[in-house]
Structure formats: C-alpha cells, structure tokens
Amino acid sequence: MQSRPDLVGMVDGVLGFMRSDALKNPGPHAMHHARISINALELIKRELQLGPAADQEEHARLRALLGTDGSLEDLNRLLCARIENGEIGLESDALRAHLWQTTMSRIAIDQPSYAGYRLAQEEGMPARSG
Amino acid sequence: MDSINELLAKAVRRHLPGATGIADLRRLSGGASQETWSFDACFDDRRTPLILRRDPKRLRRGRTTALSIEIEGKTLKAAARAGVPVPAILGMLDDADDLGDALIMQRLEGETIARKLLRDDEYAQARRVMAGQCGETLAKIHATDVSDVPELVVSPALTELARYHDTYRRHNHPHPVFDLAFRWLREHAPETPARPTLVHGDFRNGNLMFGPEGLRAVLDWELCHLGDPMEDLGWLCTCSWRFGNHAMPVGGFGQYDDLFAGYERASGRAVDPERVRFWVILGSLKWGVMCCGMADTFESGNDRTIERAMVGRRASENEIDLLRHLLAI
8 A cells, every 4th residue: 555655755855855954954954854754764674675566466466355456555545445444354364364464564664673563573473372 | 042042941930939030941842733842941059951842823722632731731640749759840831921721730750752762771670670760650640620721621441542532533544463462451441440540641662751760750741541451551561662672571671570560659540451451452553543643744745854654654563462462362
C-alpha cells in the first residue's frame, strides 16, 4: 500500500528545508532538521529500491486473498471493508500471513531501525496461541 | 513578541503580589491551540522561574478532546490536593489580561527527554524507582476528588475507540491492520467502570519530569477525562513509548511488576493485567492513527516540515506492534 506522505511529498519536505532553514536560518534548529532530512533521504532511497517489488507482491497477495482484481488501493479498501464487517479476520491464516508480510516490507522502507521491527524479524510471525 | 512581553509583564504585576516585571521570555513550544512560554517574574530581591501556557485564540474551548486552559488549571489544582506532584498554578489569567486563555505556573527543573532518561548515567538510580513511582503517582491521580471540575467528561473504552475510528475514517487512507485492531478492540472492550476515575490521558515519557532521584512532576494535563484508570497504565506501556527498550515494557525504564506493585501499594486495588493489555494495544492503534494525522497535516499544506512528514511515516511502526500483539492472541 502506498505510504503517506508519498515519495513526491517526502522529496518536497526535504526541498522545503533546503530552500528555507538550511540556507537562510543556519543554526541548531537547522542542524536538527538536516539530520531529519538525511533520514528522509535514506527512506526515499529505500523506497526507490524496495517499493516496486513490495507493491507488486502485496498486489498479488491481495488478488489471491480477495478473489478479485483492482488497483492496489481499491483492493486495500475492499480488504478493510471485509475486515470491518467481519467477513475475514484473525481466524484466516492467509490474512495473517498477508498482513505480516505487507507490514514487514513496509517498515523495511519506513523505519528498519525500529526496535519492534528487529524483534519481529528475530521472532518471526507470532504463532496462534489458541 | 513585544506585545506578549508587555501584556505578560502587566499580567504578572496584576496576579503575583510584589512582582515588578518579567525577564527572559522565550517560547518553548507551540501549536495553534497550545503555546508554552518560559519566563522569570522579577521581584525587588529575587526572580521566580515560571511557565505561561496559552491558547491565544481560545480554540480549545469548543473541543471535546483537549480541555480548555481553565479546566486544565482546575484539574491540576485538584490533582495537587490529592498529592500528585505537579507544577503549582500561580495565576489564572482573564479577559483583562488580553492574552487569550492562559495560566501561569511554576517552572520546575528536571528532565523530560526519554533518550536521556533511558540512557544517561545520571539517571541510573532514578531508573530503578521510576516504574514504582509511576504506579504510586497514577494511584493518586485516580483517587483525585474532581467534584470541583464537573466539566470533565466520561470517556470509557468504546467512546475512545469510536473517536479514533472517526479520525481514522476522516484520513480516508486504508490500513487493514488498523481495521483488524479496531474490530478486536471493540469485541474485547472492558466494561465501563462503575466508578470512572480521573484519567490523565497522556501519562508517558515526554510528559513526566524526572531528576536523578526519580519522578518530580506530571505535566501536560490537557487530555484529562474520566474513565478507566487502567487506560493510563496501558498508555505508559505502549510500545512506542519504550523508545527501543522492549526489555523494559514500562516506558522503556521498568517492569510491569514494579508498576503494578507501586499502584497496588498506593491504591489498595488490584491491577487487572488483561485490562492493561487492552489499553496497551489501543495505545498502538491511537498512536498509529495520530501518525496518519501527521501525514494529513503535511499533505494539507498546514505544516510542510520534513519533521512532520517523517512522523507520518511512523504509522507502520504501530502496525508491526499491533500485529505482534494481535497475531499472538
């Protein structure tokens, strides 16, 4: 699923910083935003490298899970609706695997240093307790 | 800046007997409805460190989530009477002060930045007692007599869930993990407590001030309401507030057992760990929805800073935390 802000938005955020604070208000505040901008550029790079394959795989899983075709966004909306009205839920192994894989590939782009992600990698997908 | 300087000097002379003026006014933080300023009140022979909290356009008066400054001040006073460590309120400003809704409170010394509290040697001793002190302090908050503050509304689990669901819907961006979490939480919501208590609503790293010896003060009371006291325990233990320290589920600094023992010691009431877990999971969902709100604010053009955009991208942190909880059930 396309994360928000999207790539164009993220690039715009970095550009905004470069054009204003970086050039016009150097100082501790700009240093802080320079560090955040570096992190943002790292994220953008990861999304350029990993995003297309992640989207393609997510799309294929959604088609199989829902038994229908549509845009990635439309299929995600359909999945949300089916979860909300109880047609599919935690009892579905296919859903569990899909959400786990989708979230793992998304966070590999957004925040690969997040401690919860590293734990998730070590422990793998939780087994059902009941 | 000049006009605030002058108006505040006038207000200080009006509300603090003997004050002659102010010095060192600087803005600490601010959003549209919440500005925080640091300054000193000057007296003939001394200076007193103070904080001005201000809602310049009185935006919070019409809101159901954040309390108005007036009600926040009344709640803080009630909590102080219950023995909760809080900054003392020294003046509630009024129309004649022309600063919007505002109050003046004590400026306390201490550290609120989680990374320092969780890592620096200076706080090694404090880390041993923090979880127990948080438990004791929450027990005092939950025992606060709020009969002076009839404006506080009751917001039990299902109401909190409905509010965040509305917000999620408004963002109009599909997150199947969030839908799964909303459904599970709705089906497992604890009953409304027979006697709802005062709930701080944002009791976590960042709003707690510590010294090397331990907890000094509980700050930022604007999200107070009446409800399930276990909400505060759960929010403190929500994954994002551990700042990477998952071995220490309580705010990244302590164990559940220490938090619960402190709470039970001070309140005489048993903690229900299942209920706390419900609020821990709801905490990840809340913070996930809030991250989406940050993306919304960025995309709407109201705040185009890269900082805001990057918080928007933290929604997925909460999705992995939610899945680690929900798939293990």
